[in-house]
Structure formats: structure tokens, C-alpha cells
Amino acid sequence: MIEREVMIKNKAGLHTRPAAALVKIASRYQSDFFIEKDGFEINGKSIIGVMTLAAERGSTLRLIFEGPDENDAAIDICKLFDEGFGEP
């Protein structure tokens, strides 16, 4: 199991477009992927789940990866957060 902490950098937060990008990438991996925010955990492959997090700029999320390709999944997904989903 891998755990990572990330911060939302883009201005608009984890709204529809970033959420869709995140879910699309997560779905490519076999590993389970969960996101925890303020003690609330959701499945990172669920677009509705990701949106209900309502993660705004500046919020901190804990990412949990578990499965055969957890390393690659963690690298790929953390990169997405690092780049602020390519948004300002």
C-alpha cells in the first residue's frame, strides 16, 4: 500500500474537468485508489465520489493506492496534482 499527501493547486479546485481527468487516469490501473479528505474517504475511480469531495484550492488530500501496479499509479496521479491539472 502506498500513501501520499497532495495539495490542490489550481484555482477552481477539483471541479468537473480535473475530476474527470483524475478518474480517467485512475481507471487505467488495476490498483484500488482511494482519496481521503477531512476523515472522509471516497473511491478515486468514481467521478461522483471525487466531486462530492468538493476539494477547493489549498485543501490537502491523502491518496491511498493498493494493488499490483500501485507504484505507477501513484507516480502518474501525484503528477496530475503537482501540475494543478494543467490549470491556472
Next chain:
Amino acid sequence: MNPDTALPAGAAPGKHEIVLRGMPASGGIAIGPAFVYEREEVYVTERTLSEEETGLELDLLRDAFTRARRELLKIAEYARTQLSEEAAEIFESQLMMLKDPVLVRSLETRIQQERKNADFLIHHEIEKYKALLGATDDPLFRERMTDLDEIAQRLLRSLQKKRLRATVEGRHIIVAASLTPADSILFSRSDVLGYAIDTGGITSHTAILARSLKIPSVVAIHEATRHISTGDLLILDGQRGLLFIYPTAERIAEYRQKIHRIEELEESLKGLVDLPCVTPDGHAVEISANAEFVNECDYILAQGGNGIGLYRTEHLYILEGEFPSEQEQFVAYSSIAQSMYPRPVIIRTFDIGGDKFLQDRQAEENPSLGWRGIRVMLDMPDIFKQQLRAILRASTTRNIKLMFPMISGLVELRVARKHLNDARAELREQGVPFDEHMQVGMMIEVPSSVMLADIFAKEVDFFSIGTNDLIQYLLAVDRNNDLITDLYQEFHPSVLRAIRHVVNTAHEAGIWAGVCGEMAGNPMSSVLLLGLGLDELSMVPSVIPTVKEIIRSTSFEEARRFTDTVLAMATATETKTCVAEYMRVRYPDFFTPVQNGDTCPILGLG
């Protein structure tokens, strides 16, 4: 039987005619039976299933998902081919929700474990998510609740094997309390005569779509659904914003006559398309169109439009509820520039705010005097720069011009231009090509910009006068306030003087000036605007032939003399009466007197 005197189906000669007034949202007249569209509330009851039923319920659930996805896919496809990429995206995010593995799996598990009926569980799950979203204050997230509601409704309807109701057999005028974008797109596939909607404004989705599909529409009627049943005969006057229920035989005859005149007039104006818009004494005026969607270009060209004088970019935001990426904007701007090539396209940067922006954000006491237009963009420099980059990248076709809305002082203009220069520098550095000579202009809609026109004229390539806001600000009249609508006066002497000042100042500085507000599209003001010396008039495409014909048959000399007469007048009553009288006598084919002594143009929004 004479078809002109025969009463159409649905006519009710015994009943008293009712006249309802709304806001004209899309021009044209429709006579026909009503179809009252009620967003079907799907009722859900809780049921416990037997063991055999449980397996069956799982199959029903999967079928419902498959059908709902197929429906949405079709709608998205239709939106993409008929409207725009942006319109399609609303439906694509809903489609993704319908494919959510967690939603599907938890419904399946719950059916097996709790042995409850699928519709009850769908309702329960979606409400759970909505409660979570409702806990946030961010409007961008809260708007997603509408998406959740829509997919829940779609799934439930699909589960209960109800057909999509947003189709009608035969030709009807659709009457509804409100319409979602999906509803109006679905209806547009049937033979819809018109829309009569109780809510909404002229900038609502339905109104925008109706205009782009040329379906007569009246919005904000408030009590249409209360008075009308399916099958009632209606007359919908999309020009004047009127709806007649149980129209009298005389009313029907009057409107048939009107339709006849409109058709005749349209026919007679067809030959104008390729003719230049020049007065008999050789003065040329550029006639262009206001547009939102790429698919409007064909119609604009068919009407003889010489370009796009106002391309509104806000719909990219409004349709999605979020700002589009640079790449998406680049695609949108390039495709409109290519569709109109080599004719000019003036792109206005996001004019969001007032009524359009973040509706459930803390409401501003006075939104039209608040955070809107260029003010919002200067507070969001990253988003602004993204848009400027997209416009610059699209400008390689060399027919794009850019303008900033709501400029009220020189500092705003300079900061906006600085962002533009930064964007240019970035692109140069990245080796991305753009038009180095793209014209940059500004809208004149705040009275302060009228007063400072000489100063602004030194720093822009053109002015485009936004009469709607200018009149509102100049006269301190909110035109959505029913109590004072009669004070919103296009021909108020102060408005005419403001326009004259702006045009003269522009010309002294060697730049051009146009009008892109509704005044340009009101044929009643055509001679006046010609006489004031405007170089360009940008309007809804449906009135282009009328305005062109008026200008082609009025000499610039005559228009100038008439304008001098009008501008010497002191009150709005005098100016209005004088203009109406002049236009009705001079162009009897285009104007028609109406009951209260007013005169109304035959084509276009009155």
C-alpha cells in the same frame, strides 16, 4: 372554404381571449395548438422484493443504465453536430456519471443485500450524494447537483420504461414552466412552432438556443402554464413578447395577415444578400451580426451579414459552468473565424457578471453596478490570459478583432492591454504564430467611457457602443424592473447625444465606431444611426435584410438632416414620436402601427 377565415384546430370561439405579456426572446410569429410540457416528476415508492424478484431487478437496473447512457450519447451527439462542442460537454459529464463504477456497484450490492426496488435505491443514493455536495458553499460544485438530479430523473424514467417526453407529434407551441438545455435540444428535433416559457430571461439557455435555431420564443411569461392546457390554440408573438390564449377570430386574421406580410417582406428582401450596404449617395455602412454559436454562421451569411460584430464568449462559460481551457477556446475561436473568413469577427472577452455569473454566490446588492465584465477578468488574470492566448492563436486567419467589455477608466484598459502584450510576448517566445496587427477595441457602455472617449480613442483601434447597458447606466433605469420599463428609452436625447459624441470623437481620432447593442437591430433606429455616422451596425441576423434595405434607400444627406432635427429635440417623447412618424411614412412596408399609437417594425424583435 376560405382558408383565411377557417378557424384552426383548437380554436375556442366561446372563450374569452387572454393576453399574456413576457419578454421577446426569439423573433417570429407562431399560430398553433399548445403542448404543455411538464417535467415529469417520477414518483418512487419503497418496496421489498422476493428472492426471485431480486435477480430480475438487477437485470432491470442494468437495462436502465444502458438505455439512459444511449439516450445521453444521442443528445450529446446531436448537440455536437447541431450546436457546438461546448453544448455537448454538459451532457458528456452526465454520461461519465452514468458510467461511475461505484454508483453502479453500490446499487447492485444494495439490491442484493437490502432487497429493495431499484428506483427507490437510485433515489436514495443520488440524494445521499446531493446532501454531500449541498454541504459546500462553492457554486461550481453546487451546480453539479443539477446534473445529479438530471441523471436520477433519466434513470428513473428509463427504469419505469417511460419514453422521453421531450418529443411531440405534430406541430405545437411548447408551453412550459422551465426548460433544461437537454429539453430544448430534444424538442428542437421535433417540429416545434415556438416556445412560451414562464421563467427565464433572454440570456437563458433556451432563449439562446431558440434564437440560434430561429424558433419564435417568449420567456418570463409567469402564468402561461396556469392558463393553458394541451391543445388550446395560441398565438405567440416572438417580436413583441405576447402570448394570446383562445384568440378571437379577428386576432387570428390579424396575425395571419402579419405572417403573410413577414413572408412577403422576407421574400422581397432575398435579392439583397449579395448587394453592398451603401446609401444611394455612396456612404457605406458595415452590417454585421451578433453571434454565440458557430452554427449560426450559415444563417448570418445567408442573411447577407458582412461579418460578426459581436461574438459573445460567455456562453462557453455558461454552458459548462466553468471556464473552458485555452485549447477549447482556441478551437471555438478558430472555427468561427474560419466559417466567416475573410469577413471580420470581433471577439469580446468574457463579459461575465451581473445576472450571468455564479448565481448562488453571495448575491450582490446591485449586480449591474458590481463585479462584472472586465472587472472580473482583471481579478482573474490567469483565466483572462488563457482567453487572450486562445484569441491570439486563432488570429492567424487575420480576420479576428478583439474587444474588452465594461471599460470605465483608462487604467482598466491599460491593464487589459498589458495582459494582452504579456500573452503576445509568451507566444512569440514559444514561437507560436499570431496576427501582429489584430485590431483591439473596447465597448462603450459605461457613461464614464463616453466622457473620456477622446482619451480612449488614442489607445484603441475602434469603439463598439453597447447600447443596452449604456442606456441603462445613462438613464439609471434597470430594464428588468417592471415598474420603470417605460423609462428605458432608446431615443432619449441624452442617449442620442452620447452616441453622437462617441462617433464624432472616434472619427476625429481616425478610428471607427459601431453599435452592437439591441438598438442596432431595431429597424426603427436605422436612419438615425446612419445619420449619426456609425461605421458599423451589429445585430441579430434576422433583421439584417430590413436594416440593409432601409440604408440602401436612404441617402446619407437625408439621414444627416433628419438626425440633426431629432438631436435638436429636448424630450424622449418628442424624439420617439418624430422617429416613429418618419419611419412609418417613409418606409410603410417595414413598419406597422399598433394599438397604443406606437409603431412596430414588422421584422425582428420589437
